[in-house]
Amino acid sequence: MMGEFDTIRPYNDSEVPAVLARLFSDKAFLDILTHFRFPRFAGALGWLLKPMIARKLRREFAGVTTVATLQDKVEYYVDHTIDRATDGVTYTGVEQLKSGTAYLFLANHRDIVMDPAFVNYAVYHAGLPTPRIAIGDNLLQKPFVSDLMRLNKSFIVHRSITGRKEKMAAFNLLSAYINHSIRNDCQSIWIAQAEGRAKDGDDRTESAILKMFHVSRKEEPFAEVIQSLNLTPVSISYEYDPCDTAKARELYIRATTGTYSKAPGEDDVSIALGITGYKGRVHINFAPPITERFEDTKLLAVEMDRQILGGYRLFPVHYLAYAQWSDADPQLQVPTAAEVFPADELAKAKTEWERRLNECPAEHRPFLVVQYATPVRNQYRVKAGIPL
Incomplete structure (x- = not known):
């Protein structure tokens, strides 16, 4: 019987083995895994590596018959x-x-x-x-x-x-x-x-x-x-x-x-x-x-x-971006990054922020700044009870 939610719901435990079997023989899936694991050899040796990866996956997931045990397995990779x-x-x-x-x-x-x-x-x-x-x-x-x-x-x-x-x-x-x-x-x-x-x-x-x-x-x-x-x-x-x-x-x-x-x-x-x-x-x-x-x-x-x-x-980078944002809100009392964070943490953030700005084409930079500055404006407006 078709359930009401079958077209959108996640898979049930009873479906796990069949879906895993389908995945481990899916060419597009194995392609991506091969490129991810062996980026240098995937092109020339893909024909050899793909069956090897498929065998390894079948072995590793052989005992997995429920969503919970699958999540336990995947958790290792997530961590x-x-x-x-x-x-x-x-x-x-x-x-x-x-x-x-x-x-x-x-x-x-x-x-x-x-x-x-x-x-x-x-x-x-x-x-x-x-x-x-x-x-x-x-x-x-x-x-x-x-x-x-x-x-x-x-x-x-x-x-x-x-x-x-x-x-x-x-x-x-x-x-x-x-x-x-x-x-x-x-x-x-x-x-x-x-x-x-x-x-x-x-x-x-x-x-x-x-x-x-x-x-x-x-x-x-x-x-x-x-x-x-x-x-x-x-x-x-x-x-x-x-x-x-x-x-x-x-x-x-x-x-x-x-x-x-x-x-x-x-x-x-x-x-x-x-x-x-x-x-x-x-x-x-x-x-x-x-x-x-x-x-x-x-x-x-x-x-x-x-x-x-x-x-x-909010991290140091957010305050650094806010300080150079042309649309900063003058009525908000926003402290500088140096007032909020210790010097060593700030120095590390400055280096990383400079690197990101330099890697970004000049005409795109204002749009990089806005991504990191907006959360500062929003949070300080919320704190001050000012409508967004």
Whole structure:
């Protein structure tokens, strides 16, 4: 029997062995792994390396028959990636999350794969079940990517639908699935506060997303639906964004031509760079779940912004960028980086920031600065009670 959510839900334990078998014989998947593991030999010796990698994977994952054991296996690689690509991950507020309670984590969005991966990491290391992850179908162009994501508790948000009726149906199904996951399955959900990454560093909650949580339970008051979902604001802060110069380029092209069209495979490059590129320090803050009554999406969005921007960790680079930002807000009392951070930490940040600025073409630089400066403006506005 087809279940109501079969077109979007993550895979169940019973599906794991068949999906793994399919993955390990997928040519495109093995290609990517070969290039990742043996970049120098993948071209000439791919024919020899691919079957070898497939055999190794089958051996390594032979005993994996559930999503939980798969996540335990993958955790080793995630920890390894985090060790290599960051100067450490810290988190606050995770201790207030209770076992046996499902949460709706609404987070700012900077990186396609690593945002939910870091939330997973925090929740996993706190000994709690990892959330199900919302992922746009625009990122699932290849069957193996869809398989990989759905094995790792991802569910699909249909963004590429065009018809109005079809859009509403997809919106409704997504709403019903999120409510079902939290209230019936007792499984947490991670979803970004807006569609697409905040490429200019301006994290804002889209009221359409908050409206979507309610749409499948329209007959109930909005405030009660939100209270039943344990809506939890999450702030994800990267000291450095591996995709910052690519984002600066896109922002520059948009500002000068009015549009930007992605090259084929551009998302794949962003994903790879986002995973493996240097991030400096990373901090994840979990605010307490929203318990106050909000009668509409606009008021709730303001509160989500207040929590997410207030919980964002500002690093020295953010203050350095703010000091050279032409759009800095003169009415805000923002201290200099030297007033906030010790000299050695600041010196290290100055070196790295200079390097990034120098690597960025001069005309793109203002768009690099804006990515790091905006979170400072937003947080100090929130602290001062000034509307964003």
